[in-house]
Amino acid sequence: MTTTNEFFNEVAFAEPIAPKRKVTGSEAVILSLLAEGVDTMFGYPGGAIMPVYDALYNYQDQLKHILVRHEQGAVHAAQGFARVRNEVGVCMATSGPGATNLITGIADAMIDSTPLVCITGQVAEHLLGTDAFQETDILGISMPVTKWNYQVTKAADIPGAIAKAFYLAKSGRPGPVVIDITKNAQFEEVDFEYKKCTGVRSYRPAKKPEYTSLEDAAKLINEAKKPYLLAGHGVLLSGAQELLKEFINKTDIPVASTLLGLSAFDASHPNYVGMLGMHGNYAPNVKTNECDLLIGLGMRFDDRVTGDVSKYAKQAKVIHIEIDPAEIDKIIKADVPIIADASRALEGLIPLVEKRSHSEWIAEFREGDRLEKEKVLDGEFSANTEKVKMAEVVNKLSEMTEGKAIVVTDVGQHQMIGSRYYKFTETDSNVTSGGLGTMGFALPAAIGAKLGQMKREVVAIIGDGGFQMTPQELGTIMQYDIPVKILILNNSFLGMVRQWQQMFFEKRYSFTEMSNPDFIKLADSYSIPAERVTEREQLEEGLQKMIDAKGSFLLEVVVEKETNVFPMIPTGASVSDVLLEAPKA
Ligand SMILES: Cc1ncc(C[n+]2csc(CCOP(=O)(O)OP(=O)(O)O)c2C)c(N)n1
Numbered sequence: 001m002t003t004t005n006e007f008f009n010e011v012a013f014a015e016p017i018a019p020k021r022k023v024t025g026s027e028a029v030i031l032s033l034l035a036e037g038v039d040t041m042f043g044y045p046g047g048a049i050m051p052v053y054d055a056l057y058n059y060q061d062q063l064k065h066i067l068v069r070h071e072q073g074a075v076h077a078a079q080g081f082a083r084v085r086n087e088v089g090v091c092m093a094t095s096g097p098g099a100t101n102l103i104t105g106i107a108d109a110m111i112d113s114t115p116l117v118c119i120t121g122q123v124a125e126h127l128l129g130t131d132a133f134q135e136t137d138i139l140g141i142s143m144p145v146t147k148w149n150y151q152v153t154k155a156a157d158i159p160g161a162i163a164k165a166f167y168l169a170k171s172g173r174p175g176p177v178v179i180d181i182t183k184n185a186q187f188e189e190v191d192f193e194y195k196k197c198t199g200v201r202s203y204r205p206a207k208k209p210e211y212t213s214l215e216d217a218a219k220l221i222n223e224a225k226k227p228y229l230l231a232g233h234g235v236l237l238s239g240a241q242e243l244l245k246e247f248i249n250k251t252d253i254p255v256a257s258t259l260l261g262l263s264a265f266d267a268s269h270p271n272y273v274g275m276l277g278m279h280g281n282y283a284p285n286v287k288t289n290e291c292d293l294l295i296g297l298g299m300r301f302d303d304r305v306t307g308d309v310s311k312y313a314k315q316a317k318v319i320h321i322e323i324d325p326a327e328i329d330k331i332i333k334a335d336v337p338i339i340a341d342a343s344r345a346l347e348g349l350i351p352l353v354e355k356r357s358h359s360e361w362i363a364e365f366r367e368g369d370r371l372e373k374e375k376v377l378d379g380e381f382s383a384n385t386e387k388v389k390m391a392e393v394v395n396k397l398s399e400m401t402e403g404k405a406i407v408v409t410d411v412g413q414h415q416m417i418g419s420r421y422y423k424f425t426e427t428d429s430n431v432t433s434g435g436l437g438t439m440g441f442a443l444p445a446a447i448g449a450k451l452g453q454m455k456r457e458v459v460a461i462i463g464d465g466g467f468q469m470t471p472q473e474l475g476t477i478m479q480y481d482i483p484v485k486i487l488i489l490n491n492s493f494l495g496m497v498r499q500w501q502q503m504f505f506e507k508r509y510s511f512t513e514m515s516n517p518d519f520i521k522l523a524d525s526y527s528i529p530a531e532r533v534t535e536r537e538q539l540e541e542g543l544q545k546m547i548d549a550k551g552s553f554l555l556e557v558v559v560e561k562e563t564n565v566f567p568m569i570p571t572g573a574s575v576s577d578v579l580l581e582a583p584k585a
Contacts, residue, residue, distance in 0.1 A: 010202060011164050013195035020193045025155030026055035026186040029119065032162035033063060035194040038090050040064045040081060040451050042074040046094025048134060049121030051186035066451065066480060069472035071098050073444035075105025076470070079114045080448025083431045084406055084456075086239065088169045089448065092119040096134030099180070100141065104438055106176045107145040111435030112260060113233060115174035117165045124184040125153040138180050147175035155188035159195070167197035172205025173324040174237060206323060209340035209348055216336045217295075217319045218352035224293035224317075226361045227253045230276060230305070233260035233434075234298015234323060238341035241265070241427045244297070247346050252358045254365055256284035258299045260434040263424035267403065273365045278304045279416035282376075282567045283368025285575040288313050290364070296320045298342040301331040302435065311574035321345040375580040376566050387560045388536045390414050390489050393543075394421040397459065397487070400543055405457040406431065406449050410442035410466035413495040416565045418461040428453075440469025446484045447476055457485065457547070464490040464516050474526040477552050485546050486528075486554040488519055491561050499564045503582060523554040530554035 018035050029052050033041065043065060045053045056065055068074045071093045078089030089109075093102050099120040109116045123132040139149050148168045152161050158181065165177040221227055235244055241264050248255055248265075254273045255265050259280075265272055274281030276288075285307075288294065294316040299305070301320075306312045309331060320327075320334035321342060328337040338345050380391035394417050397405075403425035409415040409432040424430060431449050433441040446460035467488050477484055494512040501509050523530035529549060533542040539557065546555040567578045 010200055011160065011197055012199040013160070013163065014198050016193045016195050018192065018194040020191055022189055023192045024051065024055065024186065025158050025181070025188050025190055026051040028155060028158040028190050028192045029162065029181065029186070030055050030059050030063060031192055032159050032194055033090060034059070035196070036088070036162070036166045038063060040066065041090040041092060042066045042068055042077040042081075042448065043092035044068055044071050044074055044094070044098060046098045046121065046134070048095035048123055048183050049092060049098070049119075051183065052092065052119070052121065052181070066447070066476060068444065069475045070470065071101030072104055072440065073447070073470055073473045073476065075102045075109070075116070075118065076441050076444035077448035077451075078116050079105060079109050080408060080431050080445030081452040082114050082116060082448075084428050084449045084452040086237070086428065088115045088117055088166055090117050090119070094121045094134065095123055095138070096136045099138040100136060103141060103145065106142055106178065108433050108436040108438045108441065109176040110145045110147070112433065113174050113237060114176065115169040116176035117162070117169050118176060118178045120178060120180045121186070122151065122180045122182045125182045126184070128182070138178060142178045145176070146178050149178040149180065151180040151182070152185050153182045155185045155190035158185065158190060159192060163195060163197040164200065167200065168203065172203070206325065206339040207341050207344055209338045209345045211348070213336055213338045214345070214348040214352060217338060218349055220293055220317050220319060220336060221251060221295070221349070222354045226291045227251070227293040227295065227358070228287060228291035229253045229255045229295040229297055230258065230299055231255055231261040231264050231297050232258045232299020234342045235261055235264035236428060238298065238323070238343040240298070240341070240343035240346055243343055243346035243350065245269070247350050247353070250350065250355055251353050252356050252362070253295070254287075254358070254362050258302070258305055259419055259432060260430070261299060262419055262430040263427055266425055267423040268425055271362065273362070274369070275420050276305050278307070278569045279420070279565050279567065281369070281420065282372040282578055282580060283365040285567065285569060285578040286368055287365055289315065289574070289576045291316050294318045296322065296332070297345075298322065300327045306331060306575065307569045308572055308574045311576065372567065372580060383536055385560050385563070387558060388533070388539055389560050389563050390417040391421055392536070393487070393489060393539065393557050393559065394418050394461065396539060396543055398422045400547060401457060401459070405429065405459050406453060408432065408442045408446040408449055408458065408460040410460070410462040411437045411439045412463040412466060413491075413499065413565045414461050414463045414489040439466040442466060443470050443473045443486065444476075446486070447473060447482055450482050450484045459485045459487055461487045461489065463495060464488060464492060464514060465494045467519070468516075471522065474523065474528060478526040478528060481551060483549070483551045485549065485552065487546065488554065488556045489559050490516065490519070490556050491559050492516060493561055496565070498562070502562070502564065504570070519554065519556045528552050528554055530556065533557045
């Protein structure tokens with residue numbers, strides 16, 4: 001473990017921004033958060049963090065604390081908040097079970113590069129290692145799923161540790177950080193003074209690209225006949241949305257989005273070709289194996305995007321622009337690696353690239369879209385089934401909100417349908433659990449997203465399975481009157497798993513059918529207005545009620561039980577083999 005001296009020697013701090021005064025370690029925690037500009041945090045108290053909660057009591061008008069109903073809710077809410085604000089999300093929990101309940105969300109934030117500072121209480125220093133009440137080695141447990149974690153045992157170290165935590169969480173490739181504070185450190189006194197962290201010696205995230213690599217990339221871009229750009233979460237994280245538009249308007253390159261990159265590029269732009277991946281659109285997947293230049297921008301060639309890597313874009317030169325050097329050549333070998341944030345790389349590239357037109361190449365994508373429309377969309381949107389289909393609901397929602405809502409999706413069929421059919425026209429609007437695929441994410445993440453962007457409409461789209469993983473957060477919505485809209489697409493199945501069972505396990509529906517509670521009564525018990533739509537004719541009216549509601553609203557739509565999500569790249573297949581329908585038996 002790092003000792004105090006090593007810790008401070010490593011870190012560069014700015015000038016003090018808070019005057020020196022004597023406070024308890026607990027008050028120092030709150031003052032440090034305020035010095036970092038935190039106005040909202042999420043948490044759940046308990047014995048080992050009680051002194052910090054006590055200190056918070058006096059600062060309630062400056063630092064809004066949202067009491068969730070389960071620590072997993074706190075961390076997902078902090079993620080939702082961070083994602084729509086592009087700021088660090090903050091959550092807090094007690095030691096032991098409180099801290100371990102944060103782990104799923106921390107792992108989720110790690111893989112989806114979401115900046116978080118998670119503060120946990122810990123037993124007093126003299127009890128460490130004794131299996132004391134509610135003691136758990138949260139540093140050991142969280143080590144593989146945090147960017148950094150640190151245990152503070154002395155009040156004097158609190159401001160420095162929190163400053164370093166914020167710096168590490170948001171710099172370079174963002175991620176979650178855990179600061180574990182022993183109870184004695186919370187009680188002790190400290191001469192409080194806050195200095196923001198400006199750098200850590202052993203950690204030098206690249207920001208600025210090498211000029212020669214930009215020149216090499218520009219040469220490939222200028223020469224390419226069929227260039228193709230894949231936009232990922234890094235575009236949003238580095239605030240490169242406008243630069244990307246400028247770059248595309250100049251080069252006329254078609255742009256596809258990863259799941260987490262959605263809303264970084266306006267879906268109504270003529271160069272937008274759709275979503276990549278296992279359940280992405282048809283053309284964006286197939287064209288990967290036909291382009292002559294592939295530009296990965298702030299994305300990491302996840303296996304859901306690449307399918308079989310041995311058959312992935314073999315014909316293409318690859319430019320990979322990515323802030324995390326560990327991602328370069330990890331899955332796809334780059335001809336031109338550019339280690340930089342998306343924003344800096346585009347800034348450098350725009351003057352070097354020539355004005356081009358690629359209309360014929362883009363028309364090839366439209367041909368793929370036509371095929372997808374014929375084989376998938378026409379069926380998805382037509383009223384040819386008894387119950388309404390998920391696609392109809394999302395399509396209607398997208399139309400009725402003009403693509404302007406923040407959409408928070410859970411995990412499953414509805415996530416893929418929601419991501420593909422919601423036509424995002426505003427940036428920072430897509431909040432989903434991509435890398436970890438955490439069911440139960442959406443309800444608490446929507447709470448965070450709404451509190452992060454109060455002026456925007458926030459709609460959580462959730463399956464009946466995922467909703468039942470964190471339904472207790474209805475209590476949080478009730479207590480703080482958070483106007484989140486909840487859209488449950490109820491197929492009485494763990495739909496995505498059922499789809500796989502149907503396609504790959506001979507329809508053996510092993511433990512995927514669900515008897516559900518009455519969601520309307522459940523919402524009612526939390527004083528949340530709710531309605532159920534069972535017929536197609538009621539859909540528009542139901543959605544309108546939900547949209548018009550001033551406060552929170554739960555709309556349950558009973559959807560077709562056994563519809564499948566296509567296109568689909570079966571596990572291990574190539575992007576060229578994306579299926580538009582189930583293979584005939
Ligand atoms: C915590 C967790 N457990 C299990 C899974 C595996 N899983 C992925 S999708 C899915 C089914 C989701 O069902 P539901 O929430 O009803 O949504 P639907 O697919 O029907 O839209 C399951 C069980 C998961 N992603 N996360």
